[in-house]
């Protein structure tokens with residue numbers, strides 16, 4: 001079993017110019033809860049009372065465990081404790097690059113600060129997760145040491161902070177960790193999509209049965225975003241990579257609810273959620289799909305609460321016209337096919353019902 005951690009609210013708000021009010025976060029959180037996501041990462045309480053209130057409110061209202069993030073600083077951990085988060089996720093880097101530029105300290109001091117922050121968070125009674133930023137540009141030995149040293153935290157997340165990881169490399173790294181005896185249930189993975197393979201990477205992690213997998217609706221998140229929740233969910237459902245515990249029949253509408261709550265548009269061609277993805281107009285495709293929709297679709301969108309639409313018009317061919325006449329119960333003579341094609345060209349684009357109406361008129 002892999003628990004999904006939805007990071008949409010926290011990650012998407014880091015995009016330039018974004019700010020979501022409490023009501024938007026509550027609505028988004030409710031939709032994620034209905035979907036059955038195990039963790040919802042809501043905010044960064046040290047940033048101010050808006051995030052503290054959002055974490056506190058959602059922790060009260062949702063079934064999902066609410067995650068608040070904190071640097072390895074007492075004030076960050078205290079703010080996360082005060083917010084009442086179910087999970088305090090302490091994050092810090094161990095890569096040489098980040099130690100020099102972000103923390104301006106040495107690795108041992110960074111380890112000591114992690115220990116202090118983790119102990120402080122744990123003393124509050126909250127569950128503690130630890131996220132190693134930039135983990136895949138960090139020498140393996142340091143990450144391995146963190147996994148080993150922080151055996152007391154429920155999950156150690158490895159973050160591909162800049163989205164530089166490739167699926168085969170991730171496969172090797174996670175495989176090596178599991179082969180060396182690390183319990184995958186203790187591992188989390190946080191990925192970014194800068195090189196367009198975040199979902200592929202997430203599937204690699206799911207196949208390794210990691211305990212926590214971070215995703216976001218429609219990939220919303222810093223820069224190119226994170227693995228798309230909906231893509232990961234459908235792959236896992238179809239291929240059996242991991243049991244995610246989601247209400248998959250509600251997947252599309254609940255993701256749409258999250259986007260509506262945050263007033264975030266989705267690209268028309270975005271896989272699964274984009275408007276164009278299950279809309280078909282070209283003649284050869286619609287002709288075949290009238291007989292069997294699976295000809296040009298990887299899955300029936302209704303399985304996940306979505307819907308397909310067929311569009312007819314100038315791009316329709318005689319195959320589609322014939323199939324429309326057959327579906328309307330009208331004999332498909334050559335003359336009728338010609339008439340239908342002219343009607344579609346004149347009236348189109350029309351939806352399936354409109355096209356069937358034209359076909360029935362031929363009776």
Ligand SMILES: CC(=O)SCCNC(=O)CCNC(=O)[C@H](O)C(C)(C)COP(=O)(O)OP(=O)(O)OC[C@H]1O[C@@H](n2cnc3c(N)ncnc32)[C@H](O)[C@@H]1OP(=O)(O)O
Nearest residue numbers: 014044046047069070071072073091092093102103104222
């Ligand atoms: C996981 C991520 O993506 S990080 C989340 C990014 N989100 C945001 O930045 C949210 C908006 N940010 C903010 O509101 C502010 O930047 C705050 C409240 C987070 C921090 O504000 P401030 O502490 O005043 O300063 P600033 O933003 O410059 O933070 C830099 C400090 O954080 C420290 N720092 C950064 N990461 C860490 C870490 N993981 N652990 C400990 N310290 C850290 C730096 O060393 C630096 O310390 P210094 O001030 O002693 O030099």
Ligand SMILES: O=C(O)CCC(=O)C(=O)O
Nearest residue numbers: 091131133134159161190
């Ligand atoms: O893993 C996390 O949630 C925090 C770290 C992060 O967002 C990142 O490194 O990209």
